[in-house]
Amino acid sequence: MKGALRSAFFIALKDMKAYYFKPPNISWGMLFPLVFILAFYLRSPIDFAHLIPGLLSLSLLFSTTSMEAIVITFERMTGALERLMLYPVSVTTILLGKISGGACFGITVTVVFLLCLIIMFPLHLKNPLLFLASVVISSFTFSTLGAFVSVSVKQVFEAQTLANLFRFPMIFLSGVFIPVNSLPSIIKPIAYIMPLTYSIDSIKVSFGYEPQIMHPLLSLLVLTVFAFIFLELSVKILKSRMS
Amino acid sequence: MVKAHSIDDAVTVKELRKSYNTFSALDGISFSIRKGEVFGLLGPNGAGKTTTIKILSGISMPASGTAKILGYDVVNNPVMVKQNIGVVPETSNLYPELTCTDNLIFAGRLYGISTEKAKTGAKELLHIFGLEEKRNVLFGRLSSGMKRRLTVAASLIHDPPVLFLDEPTTGLDVMSARALREVIQSLKDRGITILLTSHYIEEADRLCDRIAIIVKGKIITIDTPEALKKSVRTEKAVDVKISPYTPFIEKEFSKMSTAVKYEKREEMFRFFIEDLDTFMSEFSAFIKGQSLSIESINTVSPSLEDAFVEITGLRREIMIQEKGGGK
Missing domain, CATH: 3.30.70.100 (Alpha-Beta Plaits)
Structure with missing residues (x-):
């Protein structure tokens, strides 16, 4: 177990060194959420503060999934992922390393955004511990989603396209702009099967809002279950593809 | 008939089979490699050489049959198998965005070597492979020959007793191929057991103690290069x-x-x-x-090429084609 975690750490470290500042990561991982934030701020500066928890969650989603789309798909294309299989590490360890790298990138991007927003707006983080837990768990969950998408396709652009298929409905249905409780009852079930919904809800609570779906700790538990499901699926798909 | 696993055998393969949909990549191959031996798998493209290496490396599962490295089963004990082998794949697939040193250190860390030992090992290997001056150069910026040498170096960072070389000189210029053959010869002198696949007959003749000729997933014969040549009925x-x-x-x-x-x-x-x-x-x-x-x-005297042509019934040109050359 210790050896597996150590290997996952080195894989994550290698990914950070090798890929983090590639142009697609910067554009999809940082610029896209930044543009979103600016667009909504310019549209309505007064109401903007209410959108901040959702936008922070959105930046986590985009930065982590974009990272995975690049790293995993690119390495499958070049044969570097097959090379990782030659080392005495399991497929789960390899993916954990990749996912951790993506999650770290997401956390970094989000913390940078948060600091910028704190400077610009009078933000009050009511529960920093819950905020931290939400950001870390959301990052890992979204990163596993990115891994699942990336192992399912062959090319980087296919990974981005497939990721958008998951990401864009989440933008509109997970409570970033419209609270989930205000959604028509026919659409609500869709919101409940989206991990972003639980991420936004727990982050909102950390900013002092009332929970809309469930207790934030339960939201974090649901996110963790999503992470396990995506990881397990990714491991199965990657194993069958590599074999 | 393959003999039972001997303590002197580093690799034993029995009735190994693998199919991709309807294509039979390996059709019940069996062979054993003695410790310290250089064993060649010689055959044209698509014969099953890379599939064999992938199964022995634990990254592809056989449909049936068994394969053991130093007594460890590749299916049941892949971690121990991977600890004991170094693999040089067909393509030089280290990380282009990392330097030569960082690539070797990364490989060492994943084999469970401490960072300090990995750094020392990387320095030694860069010296042995004549890449000291390139230690801080990105892998992606090396020439094909240097990339190949560094890929071989990365496979040796954990000092494995068994090494798999899949088409080690394919795509290299004459000088780089010659330099790499000298490296392989020096590894043989160090007592490392080597499984080498090649479609270059001359290379197999020069480097291997024994050669298995493989065609369409079947091993046709296994013998020393000299014995194979003697078996040829030439005028x-x-x-x-x-x-x-x-x-x-x-x-x-x-x-x-x-x-x-x-x-x-x-x-x-x-x-x-x-x-x-x-x-x-x-x-x-x-x-x-x-x-x-x-x-x-x-x-x-009859050459190994004469032997290959007579044994397999294939044309000489079949072996000259590079990977993907015919596509």
Whole structure:
């Protein structure tokens, strides 16, 4: 177990060194959420503060999934992922390393955004511990989603396209702009099967809002279950593809 | 019939089978490799060489059969197998965005070596492989030959007793290929067991202690290069260079009773004969009678290529094709 975690750490470290500042990561991982934030701020500066928890969650989603789309798909294309299989590490360890790298990138991007927003707006983080837990768990969950998408396709652009298929409905249905409780009852079930919904809800609570779906700790538990499901699926798909 | 696993065997493979949809990549191959031996898998593209390496490396599962490395089963104990092998895949697939040193250290860390030891090992390997000056250069910026050498170096960072080399010199220029062959020879001298796949007959002849000829997923024969050559039923032949050369002389050759037939080969003539002594007596008299002189004369031995062609029934050109060359 210790050896597996150590290997996952080195894989994550290698990914950070090798890929983090590639142009697609910067554009999809940082610029896209930044543009979103600016667009909504310019549209309505007064109401903007209410959108901040959702936008922070959105930046986590985009930065982590974009990272995975690049790293995993690119390495499958070049044969570097097959090379990782030659080392005495399991497929789960390899993916954990990749996912951790993506999650770290997401956390970094989000913390940078948060600091910028704190400077610009009078933000009050009511529960920093819950905020931290939400950001870390959301990052890992979204990163596993990115891994699942990336192992399912062959090319980087296919990974981005497939990721958008998951990401864009989440933008509109997970409570970033419209609270989930205000959604028509026919659409609500869709919101409940989206991990972003639980991420936004727990982050909102950390900013002092009332929970809309469930207790934030339960939201974090649901996110963790999503992470396990995506990881397990990714491991199965990657194993069958590599074999 | 393959012998039972011996303590002297580093690799044992029994009745290994693998299919991709309806295509049978491996059709029940069996062989064993003795410790310290260089064993070659020689065959044309698509014969099953890379599939064999992938199964032995634990990254592809066989449909049936068993494979063991130093007694560890590749299916049941892949981690121990991977700890004991170094693998140089067909493509030099280290990380282009990392430097030579960082690539080696990363490989070492994943084999569970401490960072300090990995750094020392990386330094030594860069020295051995003549890449010291490139230690801080990104892998992606190296020449093909250097990339290949670093890929071999990365496979040795954990000092494995068994090494798999999949088409190690494919795509390299003559000088780089020669340098890499020297490296392989030095690894053999260090006592490392090597499984080498190649579609270069000359390379297998030069480096391997024993060779398995594999075609369409089946091993046709296993023997030493010398024994394979001896098994070839070729006619005896002699290459002769005479001077001065005049075109009419060729007509006179047909009158010689000891030469079955002859061929003009660039500046030489190749005579296919039944008995060397009687041919030499007649040929000496013939040369004297024609007032000619012999510049050089050599008996011709069958090559491994001759053996391969006779054993497999394949054309020589099949082996010359590069990977993907025909696509």
